[in-house]
Amino acid sequence: MTTSILVYGLVNSVILALIAMGxxxxxxxxxVANFAYGGFYLLSxxxxxxxxxxxxxxxxxxxxxxxxxxxxxxxxxxxxILLRVRGIALSEVIATxxxxxxxxxxxxxxxFVTYEFTLPCFMKGRVEIFGVPLDYQxxxxxxxxxxxxxxxxxxxHHTRIGLSFRGIAQNERTAxxxxxxxxxxxxxxxxxxxxxxxxxxxxxxxxxxxxxxVGYDVLLIAVAVGIIGGLESVPGILIGSLIxxxxxxxxxxxLAPEWMMVVYLAAIVLVLAIKPSGLFGKFKELEERx
Amino acid sequence: MVGGKRRPLKAxxxxxxxxxxxxxxxxxxxxxxxxxxxxxxxxxxxxxxRSEILMASxxxxxxxxxxxxxxxxxxxxxxxxIVENYDQYKYMFRNCLNAIYFxxxxxxxxxxxxxxxxxxxxxxIVQDTLWAQATGKGLEKWYKGHGWEVxxxxxxxxxxxxxxxxxxxxxxxxxxxxxxxxxxPQSGILLKQARAMKVPALLCGFIxxxxxxxxxxxxxxxxxxxxxxxxxxxxxxxKAVPKSVAxxxxxxxxxxxxxxxILSGHGPGPSYDSVYIIADAIKRAGTLEPDAIVSxxxxxxxxxxxxxxxxxxxxQVVYGFDPKETALxxxxxxxxxxxxxxxxxxxxxxxxxxxxPYMK
Numbered sequence: 001m002t003t004s005i006l007v008y009g010l011v012n013s014v015i016l017a018l019i020a021m022g023x024x025x026x027x028x029x030x031x032v033a034n035f036a037y038g039g040f041y042l043l044s045x046x047x048x049x050x051x052x053x054x055x056x057x058x059x060x061x062x063x064x065x066x067x068x069x070x071x072x073x074x075x076x077x078x079x080x081i082l083l084r085v086r087g088i089a090l091s092e093v094i095a096t097x098x099x100x101x102x103x104x105x106x107x108x109x110x111x112f113v114t115y116e117f118t119l120p121c122f123m124k125g126r127v128e129i130f131g132v133p134l135d136y137q138x139x140x141x142x143x144x145x146x147x148x149x150x151x152x153x154x155x156x157h158h159t160r161i162g163l164s165f166r167g168i169a170q171n172e173r174t175a176x177x178x179x180x181x182x183x184x185x186x187x188x189x190x191x192x193x194x195x196x197x198x199x200x201x202x203x204x205x206x207x208x209x210x211x212x213x214v215g216y217d218v219l220l221i222a223v224a225v226g227i228i229g230g231l232e233s234v235p236g237i238l239i240g241s242l243i244x245x246x247x248x249x250x251x252x253x254x255l256a257p258e259w260m261m262v263v264y265l266a267a268i269v270l271v272l273a274i275k276p277s278g279l280f281g282k283f284k285e286l287e288e289r290x
Numbered sequence: 291m292v293g294g295k296r297r298p299l300k301a302x303x304x305x306x307x308x309x310x311x312x313x314x315x316x317x318x319x320x321x322x323x324x325x326x327x328x329x330x331x332x333x334x335x336x337x338x339x340r341s342e343i344l345m346a347s348x349x350x351x352x353x354x355x356x357x358x359x360x361x362x363x364x365x366x367x368x369x370x371x372i373v374e375n376y377d378q379y380k381y382m383f384r385n386c387l388n389a390i391y392f393x394x395x396x397x398x399x400x401x402x403x404x405x406x407x408x409x410x411x412x413x414x415i416v417q418d419t420l421w422a423q424a425t426g427k428g429l430e431k432w433y434k435g436h437g438w439e440v441x442x443x444x445x446x447x448x449x450x451x452x453x454x455x456x457x458x459x460x461x462x463x464x465x466x467x468x469x470x471x472x473x474x475p476q477s478g479i480l481l482k483q484a485r486a487m488k489v490p491a492l493l494c495g496f497i498x499x500x501x502x503x504x505x506x507x508x509x510x511x512x513x514x515x516x517x518x519x520x521x522x523x524x525x526x527x528x529k530a531v532p533k534s535v536a537x538x539x540x541x542x543x544x545x546x547x548x549x550x551x552i553l554s555g556h557g558p559g560p561s562y563d564s565v566y567i568i569a570d571a572i573k574r575a576g577t578l579e580p581d582a583i584v585s586x587x588x589x590x591x592x593x594x595x596x597x598x599x600x601x602x603x604x605x606q607v608v609y610g611f612d613p614k615e616t617a618l619x620x621x622x623x624x625x626x627x628x629x630x631x632x633x634x635x636x637x638x639x640x641x642x643x644x645x646x647p648y649m650k
Binding site: 001004005008012108113114115116118120124126133134135137138207208209211212213214216217249252253256257258260261 | 444446455479487498
């Protein structure tokens with residue numbers, strides 16, 4: 001059973017990291033906590049499903065279109081909605097949360113609530129790792145998670161846009177004085193974060209079904225992982241995901257599955273009480289020092 | 291004709307959305323009260339989906355004194371409340387299966403599995419709702435008194451879709467039978483996860499998304515071997531009950547074959563019958579006066595899609611194993627090439643329960 005916990009705990013951790021990375025990226029760069037994140041995640045799931053089932057597109061093409069559409073919608077969200085409230089944290093949260101809830105409830109209203117909404121696995125079959133059966137989809141998830149971390153590292157360290165992202169994240173005013181366009185960078189961070197939500201949705205949703213509550217859960221996961229690790233820190237997200245991922249699986253195994261969701265909430269409360277900026281976060285610490 | 295006057299039946303509906311996770315009880319109750327106040331119905335059929343809503347709406351129905359037939363919510367607490375306070379709650383009836391009868395059917399199936407394959411280790415995975423918990427606990431009690439070992443009992447909240455913690459334990463504790471009890475849409479994925487994790491156990495219970503005829507395609511054949519219950523016959527034609535055959539034929543004609551194959555494993559038969567039950571009671575009562583309708587309902591003796599319909603003193607339709615005497619539920623097994631074969635009880639069985647290919 002210990003091997004199973006190790007293997008499935010790792011998978012669960014990567015799932016949480018995949019979900020939280022897009023949210024963290026946007027916040028780290030633009031400072032916008034995109035509470036519409038769950039909406040983008042679910043929209044991506046339903047859009048892929050519709051492209052597959054209504055238009056009969058090949059899976060790969062449907063995935064590409066979905067990621068592009070999610071990115072575009074994220075980009076437009078900044079220009080159409082967030083630009084007007086930029087800098088007012090509470091208004092940003094309210095505006096994005098309303099947008100996300102609107103997206104989720106729209107699908108509920110459309111009747112997308114049955115068991116038929118499932119995405120296909122990339123490949124059927126399984127392997128055994130130290131005697132523990134693991135399906136290919138979960139292996140893909142681990143691979144995608146790793147690829148995304150590597151991509152993010154190279155993107156933010158070796159591309160002009162990535163460097164401008166980091167510049168804005170470090171000090172927006174200085175970055176502007178050096179010619180980096182703040183609004184464009186923030187809009188691009190929203191686009192990239194939303195596209196990452198789409199990647200996560202396409203990889204993870206084949207393990208379950210696409211249902212409205214998943215959108216709300218995803219937002220909770222992203223916030224919980226971010227708060228534990230530090231909202232703007234990629235290493236923090238990875239460590240936060242590992243802590244939560246294993247804590248959840250152990251809770252499900254040794255306590256009871258109905259307590260698994262409580263792990264997120266308890267972690268949020270604990271970390272906010274003990275280290276409000278998260279394990280690797282700096283925002284709150286800097287604020288306190290000032 | 292009601293009391294010599296022609297009264298055509300008019301139906302109004304309202305969706306309480308209570309089957310979805312996170313819908314507050316008071317929202318569902320508000321919808322019920324809105325229907326009562328705006329449309330002023332003489333009776334309510336189908337009723338609550340969730341037992342929690344059914345229980346909460348009992349006082350509302352008592353307040354307006356409206357004859358009410360519930361066709362989905364299954365908690366036995368409903369009957370208990372009627373028996374304890376008959377004068378207040380006598381307006382409410384239930385014609386679908388309840389958790390107690392479901393446990394009886396499960397006991398029958400488990401008895402067969404024990405006799406045929408020597409199985410005696412079971413793992414229960416249930417939804418954290420009143421009816422599913424009541425079913426799980428009822429079956430657990432029976433297991434313990436009949437030489438079975440219950441290797442685990444887990445409950446999942448509505449909306450949960452990761453069942454891997456339980457499935458890991460099923461493997462580790464070498465359970466031979468997994469009894470899932472779920473009606474939420476997310477639960478279908480349990481089967482896919484069990485196959486992905488190579489869980490070497492027979493699944494025998496109720497997973498609502500696995501009951502309809504299109505489940506084989508939706509779950510890409512991963513449902514093979516599962517023994518799933520249909521709480522009431524109706525969504526599958528059964529020769530022993532000719533009305534169920536006619537219902538399927540006519541439903542397909544009226545709404546199309548696509549709609550027929552997605553009929554749920556719980557509710558279609560009783561919901562259809564409930565209209566005939568209430569119309570019959572009103573006719574016999576000869577009035578729209580609630581107390582007279584209640585008296586007529588108590589004397590109901592009809593043959594419907596689910597078999598013979600008679601209410602017990604606690605206002606629950608009696609379920610059993612002979613459709614000539616009682617209403618009937620059944621179990622089927624998914625087999626290649628994507629067909630549902632009735633396997634239990636004997637009166638409807640077209641084959642015995644077989645071990646799925648991964649257990650042979």
